[in-house]
Amino acid sequence: MPDSSTAPTIDDVAREARVSTATVSRVINDPDMVSAKTRERVQAVIEALGYTPNFAARFMAAKRTFTIGAIIPTMENAIFARGLQAFQEALHERGYTLLVSSSAYKAKVEEEQIRNLVARGADGLLLIGHDRDPAIYDYLDRQRVPVLVAWSYDETARAPCIGFDNRAAMRALTESVVDMGHRRLAMISGVSEQNDRARLRIAGVRDAMIAHGLDPASLDLIEVPYSIADGQAAFAQVMNRDTKPSIVLCGNDVLAAGAISGAEQLGLKVPDDVSVTGFDDIELAHVVRPPLTTMHVPHRAMGQMAAEELVGMIEEKRKGVSQNLKTSIVQRASVRAV
Amino acid sequence: MPDSSTAPTIDDVAREARVSTATVSRVINDPDMVSAKTRERVQAVIEALGYTPNFAARFMAAKRTFTIGAIIPTMENAIFARGLQAFQEALHERGYTLLVSSSAYKAKVEEEQIRNLVARGADGLLLIGHDRDPAIYDYLDRQRVPVLVAWSYDETARAPCIGFDNRAAMRALTESVVDMGHRRLAMISGVSEQNDRARLRIAGVRDAMIAHGLDPASLDLIEVPYSIADGQAAFAQVMNRDTKPSIVLCGNDVLAAGAISGAEQLGLKVPDDVSVTGFDDIELAHVVRPPLTTMHVPHRAMGQMAAEELVGMIEEKRKGVSQNLKTSIVQRASVRAV
DNA sequence: TGCTTTAACGTAACCGCTTACATTTTTGAC
DNA sequence: GTCAAAAATGTAAGCGGTTACGTTAAAGCA
Numbered sequence: 248m249p250d251s252s253t254a255p256t257i258d259d260v261a262r263e264a265r266v267s268t269a270t271v272s273r274v275i276n277d278p279d280m281v282s283a284k285t286r287e288r289v290q291a292v293i294e295a296l297g298y299t300p301n302f303a304a305r306f307m308a309a310k311r312t313f314t315i316g317a318i319i320p321t322m323e324n325a326i327f328a329r330g331l332q333a334f335q336e337a338l339h340e341r342g343y344t345l346l347v348s349s350s351a352y353k354a355k356v357e358e359e360q361i362r363n364l365v366a367r368g369a370d371g372l373l374l375i376g377h378d379r380d381p382a383i384y385d386y387l388d389r390q391r392v393p394v395l396v397a398w399s400y401d402e403t404a405r406a407p408c409i410g411f412d413n414r415a416a417m418r419a420l421t422e423s424v425v426d427m428g429h430r431r432l433a434m435i436s437g438v439s440e441q442n443d444r445a446r447l448r449i450a451g452v453r454d455a456m457i458a459h460g461l462d463p464a465s466l467d468l469i470e471v472p473y474s475i476a477d478g479q480a481a482f483a484q485v486m487n488r489d490t491k492p493s494i495v496l497c498g499n500d501v502l503a504a505g506a507i508s509g510a511e512q513l514g515l516k517v518p519d520d521v522s523v524t525g526f527d528d529i530e531l532a533h534v535v536r537p538p539l540t541t542m543h544v545p546h547r548a549m550g551q552m553a554a555e556e557l558v559g560m561i562e563e564k565r566k567g568v569s570q571n572l573k574t575s576i577v578q579r580a581s582v583r584a585v
Numbered sequence: 586m587p588d589s590s591t592a593p594t595i596d597d598v599a600r601e602a603r604v605s606t607a608t609v610s611r612v613i614n615d616p617d618m619v620s621a622k623t624r625e626r627v628q629a630v631i632e633a634l635g636y637t638p639n640f641a642a643r644f645m646a647a648k649r650t651f652t653i654g655a656i657i658p659t660m661e662n663a664i665f666a667r668g669l670q671a672f673q674e675a676l677h678e679r680g681y682t683l684l685v686s687s688s689a690y691k692a693k694v695e696e697e698q699i700r701n702l703v704a705r706g707a708d709g710l711l712l713i714g715h716d717r718d719p720a721i722y723d724y725l726d727r728q729r730v731p732v733l734v735a736w737s738y739d740e741t742a743r744a745p746c747i748g749f750d751n752r753a754a755m756r757a758l759t760e761s762v763v764d765m766g767h768r769r770l771a772m773i774s775g776v777s778e779q780n781d782r783a784r785l786r787i788a789g790v791r792d793a794m795i796a797h798g799l800d801p802a803s804l805d806l807i808e809v810p811y812s813i814a815d816g817q818a819a820f821a822q823v824m825n826r827d828t829k830p831s832i833v834l835c836g837n838d839v840l841a842a843g844a845i846s847g848a849e850q851l852g853l854k855v856p857d858d859v860s861v862t863g864f865d866d867i868e869l870a871h872v873v874r875p876p877l878t879t880m881h882v883p884h885r886a887m888g889q890m891a892a893e894e895l896v897g898m899i900e901e902k903r904k905g906v907s908q909n910l911k912t913s914i915v916q917r918a919s920v921r922a923v
Numbered sequence: 924t925g926c927t928t929t930a931a932c933g934t935a936a937c938c939g940c941t942t943a944c945a946t947t948t949t950t951g952a953c
Numbered sequence: 954g955t956c957a958a959a960a961a962t963g964t965a966a967g968c969g970g971t972t973a974c975g976t977t978a979a980a981g982c983a
Contacts (some may be wrong), residue, residue, distance in 0.1 A: 254728050256939055267963045272941060282961060297724060302704040303641035304939030307968040322685075323670050328660045335687065344701055347660075347685045349673065363682055366640040367705070386635065390592050475868045504872050511874075530813045534842050536849075536874040594969055605933045610971055620931060642969035645938040 255296040264292040275300060306368040314344050315557060316364030317373040320352045320442075324473060324501045325529045327375065330397065333550030334373065341558050343370070352472070354441045358383060365392050371557045373397055377404040378443040393560040393567065397553045399444055400571040407560075407567025409553045413444050416542050416574045417451025417496075418458075420524060423576055424494055425459045427584040429522065432456065433467035433485040433492035435478055435502050445470070448498055448526065467492055471502070478505020479512070486513060486521070493521060493585050500525035500532045500541055507535050507581065518583040528577055537580035544574050593634040602630040613638060644706040652682050653895060654702030655711040658690045658780075662811060662839045663867045665713065668735065671888030672711065679896050681708070690810070692779045696721060703730050709895045711735055715742040716781040731898040731905065735891045737782055738909040745898075745905030747891045751782050754880050754912045755789025755834075756796075758862060761914055762832055763797045765922040767860065770794065771805035771823040771830035773816055773840050783808070786836055786864065805830060809840070816843020817850070824851060824859070831859065831923050838863035838870045838879055845873050845919065856921040866915055875918035882912050 261268045266285060273280045274289045281289075292298075306312050315338055319327045335345045346364065350357035357374075361383060364372060371393045384405050387394050396408035421432070434452055439445040453463035467485050471477035478497065482505065485492055497503035503525030510517045517523050517537055525532055525541035532539040549572055560567045599606045604623060611618045612627045619627075630636075644650050653676055657665045673683040684702065688695035695712075699721060702710060709731045722743050725732050734746035759770070772790055777783040791801035805823050809815035816835060820843065823830055835841035841863030848855045855861050855875055863870055863879035870877040887910055898905045 257941095258939080268940075269942075269964080270962060273962085276941080280961080285961085297727065299700050299704050301645075301939050302701075303644040303706055304968090305941075306641040307639075307645065307970090308939080308941035310941095310968080321670075322660060322666045323663070324666070325661070325663060328662070332659075332661050332687070332689075344698075345686070348683070349670070351670075351674075360682075362637055363640075366637050368641055389635070475872060508872060531869070531872070534813060534846060534869070534873055595971095596969080606970075607934080607972075608932060611932085614971080618931080623931080639969050642938090643971075645940090646969080646971040648938080648971095 254301075255298045257298075257300065260289065260292050260296060260298050263296065264289045310368075312368040312370055313342055314346055314367070314369050315371050315373065315554075316346050316348070316361075316367070316369035318348050318350055318357055318360045318364070319375055320350055321473070322347075322349045325531065326473070326499060326501065326527055327398070329529065330546035330550040330553075333547040334397075334554050335550075337551045337554030338558070341554065343554075343558065352438065352442065354379060361387070365390050371395070371561045373553060373557060374406070375399070376443045377401055377406065377408070378441045378446075381405065393557065395553055395557045395560065395567050397549055399447070400569065401443070402569055402571075407556070407569045409549055409556055409570045409572070411544060411549075411572045411574045413447035414451040414454065417448040417526070418454040419451075420526070420542050420576055421452045421455035421496060422458065424496070424522065424524065424582055425455060425461070427582065429494040429585055430461065431490060431492045432461070432465075432494055432496060433488075434469070434496045434498070435481040435485065435506060436468060436470050436498040437473045437502070438470050445498055452496055473499060473501050475501055475505040475508065478502035479509040480505075482506040482509030483513060486510075486515065491521070494524070494582065495521060496524050498526060500527045500529050500539060503539050503541065503581070504531050504535045507537070507539075518581050522582040522585075524582060532577075533579065540579045540582040541577050542574050543577045545572050548572065592639075593636045595636070595638065598627065598630050598634060598636050601634065602627045648706075650706040650708055651680055652684055652705070652707050653709050653711065653892075654684050654686070654699075654705070654707035656686050656688055656695055656698045656702070657713055658688055659811070660685075660687045663869065664811070664837060664839065664865055665736075667867065668884035668888040668891075671885040672735075672892050673888075675889045675892030676896070679892070681892075681896065690776065690780065692717060699725070703728050709733070709899045711891060711895060712744070713737070714781045715739055715744065715746070716779045716784075719743065731895065733891055733895045733898065733905050735887055737785070738907065739781070740907055740909075745894070746907045747887055747894055747910070748908075749882060749887075749910045749912045751785035752789040752792065755786040755864065756792040757789075758864070758880050758914055759790045759793035759834060760796065762834070762860065762862065762920055763793060763799070765920065767832040767923055768799065769828060769830045770799070770803075770832055770834060771826075772807070772834045772836070773819040773823065773844060774806060774808050774836040775811045775840070776808050783836055790834055811837060811839050813839055813843040813846065816840035817847040818843075820844040820847030821851060824848075824853065829859070832862070832920065833859060834862050836864060838865045838867050838877060841877050841879065841919070842869050842873045845875070845877075856919050860920040860923075862920060870915075871917065878917045878920040879915050880912050881915045883910050886910065 257268045260271045274286050348360040376399045394406050396406045398410050400410040437445040456463045469481045471481045506523045525539040528541045528543040532541045595606045598609045612624050676683050686698040714737045732744050734744045736748050738748040738750050775783040794801045807819045809819045844861045863877040866879045866881040870879045
């Protein structure tokens with residue numbers, strides 16, 4: 248009789264079922280390698296004892312965990328939620344479990360989490376964006392843990408990625424508003440240090456300005472953390488300049504929602520007094536009033552493709568192939584021509 | 586020379602530093618048990634080799650992982666985000682790592698995730714709400730994994746919890762609107778099956794109705810998944826009845842945001858034509874127009890206290906003590922007296 | 924100096940599983 | 954019924970750490 252006060256091990260099952268531990272292991276991992284009769288007997292014992300194989304032991308012996316780790320900058324807002332959900336679902340279909348950590352946009356924390364996940368035996372890692380210490384990639388190479396980067400496409404980057412061209416997207420959005428007559432541009436961006444998405448979006452705005460004969464130095468740029476309250480505060484700041492912008496381009500929808508709030512607080516009407524744009528097209532974008540003109544990102548497709556690709560890299564032991572997904576401008580009511 | 590093509594193990598470090606593996610282990614786990622001289626030498630080798638102890642091996646030998654698992658119903662909306670973030674931060678301060686999974690509001694999936702996290706050696710678990718198969722608690726007991734439930738307070742429940750009284754809170758909110766003259770109530774709730782929060786909030790509404798002489802059966806109740814789109818659709822549905830409600834009470838802010846959108850689509854003004862309330866007081870609540878009257882939940886405090894308590898349970902091997910946190914009504918513009 | 928304590932370090936068993944290899948049993952052809 | 958091949962099962966060696974216990978070196982004291 249196994250000690251009922253502690254978790255049953257494979258030995259308990261083996262003893263109870265009168266087989267060797269190898270056989271128990273086989274009915275779990277390779278069922279049709281064992282005869283139907285013993286298989287059923289063993290399964291019954293497993294059931295009766297409520298046995299769950301110990302992951303650590305399993306990992307040590309087999310070097311596989313069927314676990315994927317993902318480290319996202321934040322769970323506080325919904326930016327990554329949808330894509331991650333799709334990622335998780337696609338992973339689940341393929342028999343993998345997703346473990347998520349958040350780094351609070353801190354490089355040091357991210358590094359810690361990466362080591363943590365790897366030490367825990369993650370078979371692969373999903374990371375957001377390319378900006379990080381190259382030493383991390385060396386470490387990952389050494390540990391033979393495949394990595395895939397999402398939310399950012401850069402064919403020159405060291406890691407394969409499934410993402411979109413942040414710079415080109417933001418340039419396109421900016422050009423569209425410049426075409427509508429906007430000349431005095433302000434931008435509320437997320438903190439760009441260690442964040443290529445933010446950095447490239449800023450660059451995209453400048454690209455558009457240059458292309459249209461505007462002085463990129465005239466861009467009134469403020470960097471703040473990604474939160475509604477920060478967007479609100481930053482908006483007040485840009486509207487307090489001597490030459491007020493006719494449009495405020497925001498690094499993402501959360502910031503843009505904050506900007507719209509900020510406008511209301513100042514008694515300004517969007518888009519009559521000032522236009523606002525977002526980026527990402529999360530649900531928030533069509534809940535705020537006015538609804539946000541923003542850049543639509545194929546979150547779910549990105550998550551799904553990332554799952555597919557990462558699993559492929561793991562199972563076929565091959566390099567990942569990058570993909571540049573298309574984004575598209577969604578015109579809503581927060582921008583008007585001037 | 587250790588094989589540079591593979592991750593260094595404790596043996597590599599020991600060999601290089603000319604000590605035994607026991608000593609290496611000690612400099613990592615109990616540094617002042619070894620002399621300064623050897624300690625420094627070993628540390629240098631660890632540094633040079635980029636050695637990270639293997640978690641699985643460590644767990645097998647020591648039975649501790651300093652990892653806490655949390656399973657939340659969803660990452661798609663921000664309901665749990667803030668509390669979880671606080672939970673994670675508090676955990677981090679105490680030297681623990683948080684691993685998060687989401688169950689998509691599915692009991693089966695949650696069970697799977699629980700087993701997964703336990704098999705992975707989570708030292709403790711944070712679960713949301715009390716509704717689940719009691720067998721799960723048996724399993725957790727047997728595995729000696731402490732569990733703490735959050736987002737719901739119930740002193741009669743099997744697991745200790747840090748939460749709030751969903752029923753009383755919703756009753757209070759309902760009473761406040763009834764006091765303002767509302768008599769025809771509708772409610773858009775999340776799916777209440779396997780979800781005590783949703784169930785208790787519905788019960789709270791009925792409590793209030795009974796207390797004020799209204800027929801609880803007259804409540805027009807619709808249950809939908811928690812999403813803005815669902816809230817929107819449900820709103821159209823309740824407004825399509827013969828006797829339209831004067832107020833629509835929503836199970837949470839996400840649904841309420843959807844309801845407000847829905848109202849706008851139907852050309853209805855909130856709160857002039859119909860009032861709307863939410864629950865949770867997430868950022869979304871003050872971004873929508875009109876801002877939501879809702880029930881404020883102390884998310885961050887809840888997360889922090891949960892971390893503290895769970896770590897206490899683990900380290901002092903004691904039972905958890907439950908706490909009933911206070912919520913409070915936040916009056917904004919989405920409700921008006923009739 | 925010699926002997927006892929204490930500090931520092933080493934030895935090796937063990938944690939719970941997988942899997943290569945060895946052994947036994949079953950199957951099927953003659 | 955034999956015997957070879959195939960199927961089923963068992964044996965035992967790791968995987969990479971931790972730690973109880975034993976051994977050696979240093980320290981303290983008469």
